[in-house]
Amino acid sequence: MKKFVHGARFTPKSYSDDVEAKLQHYRREGYRLPQRHLLRTPEQMAGIRESAKINTALLDYLSENIREGMSTAEIDHMVYCFTTDHDAIPAPFLYEGFPKSVCTSINDVVCHGIPSTKEFLRSGDIVNVDVSTIYKGYFADASRMFLIGEVSPEMRRLVQVTKECRDIGVKAAQPWTRLGDVGAAIQEHAERNGYSVVRDLCGHGCGVKFHEEPDVEHFGRRGTGMLIVPGMTFTIEPMINMGTYEVFIDEDDGWTVFTADGQPSAQWESQILITEDGNEILTE
Numbered sequence: 001m002k003k004f005v006h007g008a009r010f011t012p013k014s015y016s017d018d019v020e021a022k023l024q025h026y027r028r029e030g031y032r033l034p035q036r037h038l039l040r041t042p043e044q045m046a047g048i049r050e051s052a053k054i055n056t057a058l059l060d061y062l063s064e065n066i067r068e069g070m071s072t073a074e075i076d077h078m079v080y081c082f083t084t085d086h087d088a089i090p091a092p093f094l095y096e097g098f099p100k101s102v103c104t105s106i107n108d109v110v111c112h113g114i115p116s117t118k119e120f121l122r123s124g125d126i127v128n129v130d131v132s133t134i135y136k137g138y139f140a141d142a143s144r145m146f147l148i149g150e151v152s153p154e155m156r157r158l159v160q161v162t163k164e165c166r167d168i169g170v171k172a173a174q175p176w177t178r179l180g181d182v183g184a185a186i187q188e189h190a191e192r193n194g195y196s197v198v199r200d201l202c203g204h205g206c207g208v209k210f211h212e213e214p215d216v217e218h219f220g221r222r223g224t225g226m227l228i229v230p231g232m233t234f235t236i237e238p239m240i241n242m243g244t245y246e247v248f249i250d251e252d253d254g255w256t257v258f259t260a261d262g263q264p265s266a267q268w269e270s271q272i273l274i275t276e277d278g279n280e281i282l283t284e
Contacts (some may be wrong), residue, residue: 123149
């Protein structure tokens with residue numbers, strides 16, 4: 001299984017004449033614009049919202065049940081059962097060879113941690129649980145951080161600032177601004193608090209495919225990058241490190257991303273829909 005693609009056709013009339021006029025203006029001005037198929041139709045928006053409801057309910061379910069002493073394989077089992085019980089599919093399962101239904105990333109694991117029967121949640125851990133759902137061909141994606149037992153003040157602060165970075169990024173993602181504005185806002189807040197922003201991984205378009213354009217970097221310069229246009233759906237998912245922003249991928253499994261210096265990392269992820277007057281948070 002690689003990617004699921006919903007077959008709904010794009011209809012140019014799915015957005016207003018005002019949006020069309022602005023698109024033509026920015027095209028003449030030489031701005032980088034999203035391709036038309038990335039602007040969701042009303043049918044697609046409705047389908048993505050339904051998938052997002054299941055995805056958010058799944059994270060709520062995990063929030064009530066995650067606990068010290070459980071294995072990450074147990075989290076994977078809960079994700080698979082909850083998702084399939086809701087007539088949906090866990091998007092990570094076999095995606096480009098990923099072997100599980102969820103990513104569980106503990107402490108110095110930045111992302112893409114693979115659940116295991118040999119890995120247990122221990123007091124003092126911080127863990128990111130990243131869940132993605134396919135429902136009737138539409139995709140939703142989000143992650144949350146969980147604090148296990150007695151977590152140090154330093155780790156708690158990292159988790160809190162990372163959540164603030166996500167929220168700041170969402171607030172910055174407004175129609176007719178630039179993706180560089182989002183990255184710059186996140187980077188400024190992270191570095192102001194003494195942290196670094198991972199450069200090698202980013203947010204992404206999501207909704208009709210699991211991963212599609214645009215790439216949503218969490219660092220950058222204001223006034224640069226693709227124009228943000230009503231109808232786009234994408235994730236904002238900053239990965240914030242306590243130490244260096246440099247990372248490496250485990251050579252044995254080819255998936256797990258670690259911080260290069262062994263310092264902890266945190267991540268929060270939401271998926272949003274850009275509207276004509278702001279944005280709509282689909283998952284969080």
